Amino acid sequence: MVDGFRIKGKTPLNGVITVSGAKNAALPIIIATLVAKGEYILRNVPNLRDIRVTMRLLEDLGMETEKLDENTYKIVNNGFKRTEASYEIVKQMRASFLVMGPMIANLDEAVVSLPGGCAIGSRPVDLHLKGFELLGADITRVHGYVHAKADKLRGAEIPLGFPSVGATQNIMMAAVKTPGKTVISNAAREPEIVDLGNFLNKMGAKITGLGTPNIEIEGVEELHAVEYSIMPDRIEAGTYIIATLITEGNLRIQNAKLEDLGVFKSELEAMGVKFEKNGELLSVIGKARDLKPSKIKTLPHPGFPTDMQPQMMLLQALVNGGSSMEETVFENRFMHVPEFNRMGADITIRHGVAFINGGLPLTGAEVMSSDLRAGAALVLAGLAADGVTVVNRVYHIDRGYDKLELKLNTVGAQIERIKLDI
Numbered sequence: 001m002v003d004g005f006r007i008k009g010k011t012p013l014n015g016v017i018t019v020s021g022a023k024n025a026a027l028p029i030i031i032a033t034l035v036a037k038g039e040y041i042l043r044n045v046p047n048l049r050d051i052r053v054t055m056r057l058l059e060d061l062g063m064e065t066e067k068l069d070e071n072t073y074k075i076v077n078n079g080f081k082r083t084e085a086s087y088e089i090v091k092q093m094r095a096s097f098l099v100m101g102p103m104i105a106n107l108d109e110a111v112v113s114l115p116g117g118c119a120i121g122s123r124p125v126d127l128h129l130k131g132f133e134l135l136g137a138d139i140t141r142v143h144g145y146v147h148a149k150a151d152k153l154r155g156a157e158i159p160l161g162f163p164s165v166g167a168t169q170n171i172m173m174a175a176v177k178t179p180g181k182t183v184i185s186n187a188a189r190e191p192e193i194v195d196l197g198n199f200l201n202k203m204g205a206k207i208t209g210l211g212t213p214n215i216e217i218e219g220v221e222e223l224h225a226v227e228y229s230i231m232p233d234r235i236e237a238g239t240y241i242i243a244t245l246i247t248e249g250n251l252r253i254q255n256a257k258l259e260d261l262g263v264f265k266s267e268l269e270a271m272g273v274k275f276e277k278n279g280e281l282l283s284v285i286g287k288a289r290d291l292k293p294s295k296i297k298t299l300p301h302p303g304f305p306t307d308m309q310p311q312m313m314l315l316q317a318l319v320n321g322g323s324s325m326e327e328t329v330f331e332n333r334f335m336h337v338p339e340f341n342r343m344g345a346d347i348t349i350r351h352g353v354a355f356i357n358g359g360l361p362l363t364g365a366e367v368m369s370s371d372l373r374a375g376a377a378l379v380l381a382g383l384a385a386d387g388v389t390v391v392n393r394v395y396h397i398d399r400g401y402d403k404l405e406l407k408l409n410t411v412g413a414q415i416e417r418i419k420l421d422i
Ligand SMILES: CC(=O)N[C@H]1[C@@H](OP(=O)(O)OP(=O)(O)OC[C@H]2O[C@@H](n3ccc(=O)[nH]c3=O)[C@H](O)[C@@H]2O)O[C@H](CO)[C@@H](O)[C@@H]1O
Pocket: 023, 024, 025, 027, 094, 095, 121, 122, 123, 124, 125, 126, 127, 128, 129, 162, 163, 164, 165, 166, 167, 188, 192, 300, 306, 307, 329, 330, 331
């Protein structure tokens, strides 16, 4: 049996909904506590399955972790007790592979399981490994594991063929203690990269160029433990923005940082949405049926975020007229499309582009969540649909949304967590 959601659609959403700390900043930052010994305090950590897996991974490597309150953790790094991150843990969460950077920064030899792919794509780690090799690590792959000999690292020029978020983070963590200067060109520019860089700089690292395609790292001998508060989750904020537009609701969103919403916000403005910020609260003004259709393409930051693609496509399905959505970051991130169509949408996929004949009413159905954001988009579809929707396999959603159903129920949704056959 697995958890599912039963959603009664078309209930009005009204009131204040609060955004938690960002999963995609919290995961690398928690892993970055492996870079230097000491006692860390991390605040605004979201309550997620991925965070619990990461804490188990750290403990397995010899760290002590303690949850001090709902969103605060203490992590004590007294040095690695193991030099191998096993498949048992890495298979549960791809971001686990980020331990390789801190491991080669501290250990002469490290072994980390290769992560698998997932529903959205094959997700290789060749760019991470190429970066480590350019830093001087000797990399071999044996029986599904990467073995790194890293006793003679030195700063290097590392051009990335694609601005991979994970490769940029992994290489940054490997390079902060590496003697000499490392320059990552064509680096990822996501706000979560900047948050990780700010954390490492607070620890004593010398990183410049964060948020630009050229990140420069001057290696330092010692770093120290710090207290840090994780940035708010821009994807969670974006998910609530779509929730209010498709339910014709009146949500006020707390802790949404407008500057992090970038192209997602400007695409919505082009469709006719208006934003108002009153102190800490963001109001979103617009109704799906009054908006204009759009043509969107996902790209690395500062382009349209792939992690908002399924939610945005749902909005496009509810806006009158023909829209399109091209996915260029992951090869297979359209698993939500047949599920939207089961609920009454009319979307066809041709050569990586989804063509959306928007404006058809949605009706509740039994649907399957295939990954985190597809799952969130199906919950939103359930809120906008007539009748009852049942979303199966919500463990994908629990990976990355902190109490999604409880937060939405507080503002008027009717979502019940139920047990379902897999
Ligand atoms: C925990 C976390 O922060 N996850 C985010 C991170 O994932 P992640 O760090 O895995 O994403 P990447 O930016 O690395 O991947 C983007 C694309 O590059 C490819 N690639 C990546 C590395 C590599 O060595 N070789 C290679 O070919 C991937 O297969 C994918 O097609 O950024 C993605 C892109 O914004 C987001 O969707 C994820 O939510």
